[in-house]
Amino acid sequence: xxxxxxxxxxxxxxxxxxxxxxxxxxxxxxxxxxxxxxxxxxxxxxxxxxxxxxxxxxxxxxxxxxxxxxxxxxxxxxxxxxxxxxxxxxxxxxxxxxxxxxxxxxxxxxxxxxxxxxxxxxxxxxxxxxxxxxxxxxxxxxxxxxxxxxxxxxxxxxxxxxxxxxxxxxxxxxxxxxxxxxxxxxxxxxxxxxxxxxxxxxxxxxxxxxxxxxxxxxxxxxxxxxxxxxxxxxxxxxxxx
Numbered sequence: 001x002x003x004x005x006x007x008x009x010x011x012x013x014x015x016x017x018x019x020x021x022x023x024x025x026x027x028x029x030x031x032x033x034x035x036x037x038x039x040x041x042x043x044x045x046x047x048x049x050x051x052x053x054x055x056x057x058x059x060x061x062x063x064x065x066x067x068x069x070x071x072x073x074x075x076x077x078x079x080x081x082x083x084x085x086x087x088x089x090x091x092x093x094x095x096x097x098x099x100x101x102x103x104x105x106x107x108x109x110x111x112x113x114x115x116x117x118x119x120x121x122x123x124x125x126x127x128x129x130x131x132x133x134x135x136x137x138x139x140x141x142x143x144x145x146x147x148x149x150x151x152x153x154x155x156x157x158x159x160x161x162x163x164x165x166x167x168x169x170x171x172x173x174x175x176x177x178x179x180x181x182x183x184x185x186x187x188x189x190x191x192x193x194x195x196x197x198x199x200x201x202x203x204x205x206x207x208x209x210x211x212x213x214x215x216x217x218x219x220x221x222x223x224x225x226x227x228x229x230x231x232x233x234x235x236x237x238x239x240x241x
Contacts, residue, residue: 003067005051005074012044012081023194030196031221037194041081048078101144104137105219107229109150109237111138115203115216118177118186125176125188126199133216145230151213151237157183160211161204167239173200189232196221198229202236213240 016037023033055071108114114133120126141148153160161183168175173187183204190197196219203214215236217229 003055003070005048005055006070006077008044008051009048009074009077009081012040012048013077015040015044016081016084020193026195029221030191030194034194034196038085042085045078045081045085048074049082052078100140101230102226103224104134104140105223105225105229106134106137106216107141107145107148107218107225107233108133108214108216109148109233110203110214110216111141115184115201115214117199117201117216117218118179122177123186129220131199131218148230148233150207151240152207152210153213153240154210157204157206157211160213161185164202164204164213164240167236168200168202171235171239173236191228198225198232200232200236213237 019028019033019036019038019040022028022036023030028036052071052074055074056068059065059068059071117123117126117131120128155163165175165178165185168185168187173189175185175187177186179185185202187200187202188197189200198217198219200215200217205212205214215233217232219225219229
């Protein structure tokens with residue numbers, strides 16, 4: 001049992017690495033790699049810990065010291081996998097995020113008139129995808145992200161739009177479309193590990209003698225985002241400030 005526990009933990013770690021590496025290097029779809037990695041790490045880690053505890057119990061009293069050492073190795077690897085999953089969830093931006101809010105994937109600073117993405121004729125990657133803002137997300141965003149709102153700056157629209165483009169590129173956004181007459185642009189950003197792609201649209205409008213900047217961020221994969229889109233919007237607006 002102790003030997004099997006260690007083998008199980010090593011197998012779980014291997015599955016997690018395959019999922020992560022496969023998604024990162026484009027061999028697996030991001031969502032598939034994510035599920036493989038997280039599922040392998042979490043379920044495999046839990047199973048390894050349970051089996052290792054049984055192995056430790058069956059080798060107590062000095063019986064089979066080598067097996068007992070293997071069981072402790074299994075616990076160490078299993079706990080390491082579980083902690084890695086928890087750290088990944090916390091690092092994604094989900095920590096402190098309302099559970100219902102973390103289960104949606106399209107966040108906007110303007111919920112009355114959300115910025116619209118460019119048509120698929122301009123950004124072909126939008127083809128076959130519903131880029132409209134889901135009405136059912138509006139109350140969830142209001143309740144889950146009460147701090148999110150437009151940024152009002154004391155500068156003309158043209159200058160603010162130019163600044164927004166500059167900031168977007170500085171923080172790593174890839175600009176994919178520009179609508180100069182509407183002072184809006186579309187961008188994309190891929191996460192480092194699993195290469196999840198999220199789409200962003202930034203819109204600048206007049207506000208009194210200054211300008212109002214609104215941002216919308218939408219995930220391409222999955223329904224929930226664990227707070228990642230709100231975190232991206234805050235990062236952009238903080239850089240604009």
